[in-house]
Amino acid sequence: MTTPALRAIGWNQFFEDQLAEIDLDSATIVRISAHHGSQIVAYGDNGEFRVPVQSADAAGRVSVGDWIVLNTADNRAIKRLDRKTLLTRKAAGAQAKEQVLVANVDTVFIVSSCNEDFSLARIERYLAMTLDAGATPVVVLTKADLSEDPDALAEQTRALHTDLAVEVLDARKPEQAEALQSWCGPGQSVALLGSSGVGKSTLANALGADDLATAGIREKDGTGRHTTTSRSLHLLPTGGVLVDNPGVREFQLPDCETGVADLFEDVHQIIAECKFSDCKHETEPGCAVRSALESGKLDKRRYESFLKLDEEQTRNAATLAQRRERDKKTGKMYKTIIAEKKRRRGGA
Numbered sequence: 001m002t003t004p005a006l007r008a009i010g011w012n013q014f015f016e017d018q019l020a021e022i023d024l025d026s027a028t029i030v031r032i033s034a035h036h037g038s039q040i041v042a043y044g045d046n047g048e049f050r051v052p053v054q055s056a057d058a059a060g061r062v063s064v065g066d067w068i069v070l071n072t073a074d075n076r077a078i079k080r081l082d083r084k085t086l087l088t089r090k091a092a093g094a095q096a097k098e099q100v101l102v103a104n105v106d107t108v109f110i111v112s113s114c115n116e117d118f119s120l121a122r123i124e125r126y127l128a129m130t131l132d133a134g135a136t137p138v139v140v141l142t143k144a145d146l147s148e149d150p151d152a153l154a155e156q157t158r159a160l161h162t163d164l165a166v167e168v169l170d171a172r173k174p175e176q177a178e179a180l181q182s183w184c185g186p187g188q189s190v191a192l193l194g195s196s197g198v199g200k201s202t203l204a205n206a207l208g209a210d211d212l213a214t215a216g217i218r219e220k221d222g223t224g225r226h227t228t229t230s231r232s233l234h235l236l237p238t239g240g241v242l243v244d245n246p247g248v249r250e251f252q253l254p255d256c257e258t259g260v261a262d263l264f265e266d267v268h269q270i271i272a273e274c275k276f277s278d279c280k281h282e283t284e285p286g287c288a289v290r291s292a293l294e295s296g297k298l299d300k301r302r303y304e305s306f307l308k309l310d311e312e313q314t315r316n317a318a319t320l321a322q323r324r325e326r327d328k329k330t331g332k333m334y335k336t337i338i339a340e341k342k343r344r345r346g347g348a
């Protein structure tokens with residue numbers, strides 16, 4: 001099943017291992033590239049492919065980046081393959097809902113511009129989400145041409161996580177985007193995330209992504225510039241694929257304990273040195289956090305960001321778990337009602 005065409009767009013052993021019980025003679029493997037109304041666009045061995053949403057979702061709701069196995073006879077999904085990575089956020093607003101952004105990407109380009117949009121706190125939020133998903137984060141600082149001192153911003157950004165890759169560039173210049181090519185080779189999948197207007201689509205174009213100007217994918221917003229309105233997967237000339245996303249306005253971390261712990265490993269290490277294991281870091285004697293804040297070993301901004309994100313993900317994890325529990329109960333209730341109806345009909 002491992003054909004060069006599928007390998008080029010991210011197929012690997014992780015997915016191959018999930019084909020054990022599938023009759024490959026009557027199956028087609030495709031990767032989801034976009035949703036267009038009632039149609040799902042996918043890439044397979046024979047290029048682009050369209051199937052109705054109901055058929056694609058037949059084995060579980062699909063997202064851009066997903067791999068599915070279709071029954072060749074009727075194009076209905078018989079299996080949605082387990083995801084290697086999954087980027088999710090909590091939907092904006094009070095609703096307790098987890099939203100899948102994209103599945104199966106190896107790398108996330110967290111795009112932020114060097115001007116007004118630059119915010120360490122926002123980059124930290126994306127970092128926690130990316131680390132939690134199991135993908136590698138790369139921070140791309142765009143609009144370097146509009147900044148007085150882009151290197152200083154890059155330096156501050158590098159301090160956010162051990163070995164964090166940070167690239168500073170003018171996203172309109174393909175020769176500068178070359179700095180990102182090592183993450184864009186054959187078989188690699190990359191997602192672009194960041195606020196609206198920071199240059200994600202500009203960067204995708206600079207990297208040579210196909211198909212970006214297609215009508216329906218971009219439309220003019222009120223300011224007259226093109227804004228991306230839906231998520232889509234594109235082939236890159238370097239091999240590999242790139243997922244362009246609409247600008248994210250505001251988002252919260254869903255259950256993200258691993259991501260926050262990974263991002264703030266340094267803070268966790270300091271907390272572990274407090275004299276009391278249940279230290280609240282307020283007035284307790286022997287508090288390592290307070291002394292690290294006083295000595296400057298721990299940056300006040302970073303500590304506050306840690307508290308905020310950790311509190312947020314803990315709270316959302318609880319709400320999302322409650323919602324899942326409720327959905328499960330509702331599901332069971334419907335099943336009972338349907339079974340009861342069937343029984344009555346059968347008995348009549």
Ligand SMILES: Nc1nc2c(ncn2[C@@H]2O[C@H](COP(=O)(O)OP(=O)(O)OP(=O)(O)O)[C@@H](O)[C@H]2O)c(=O)[nH]1
Pocket residue numbers: 142143144145146169170171172194195196197198199200201202203225226227228229245246247248
């Ligand atoms: N000067 C300068 N302008 C840039 C750079 N990157 C992007 N732009 C401009 O910024 C504007 C917005 O860029 P887009 O690529 O559409 O931004 P986006 O992140 O895709 O925005 P959404 O699709 O709304 O999420 C365009 O006018 C780009 O030409 C850069 O590095 N330097």
Ligand SMILES: [Mg+2]
Pocket residue numbers: 200201202226227228244245246247
């Ligand atoms: Mg865009």
Ligand SMILES: [Zn+2]
Pocket residue numbers: 271274275279280281282284286287288289290
């Ligand atoms: Zn303490």
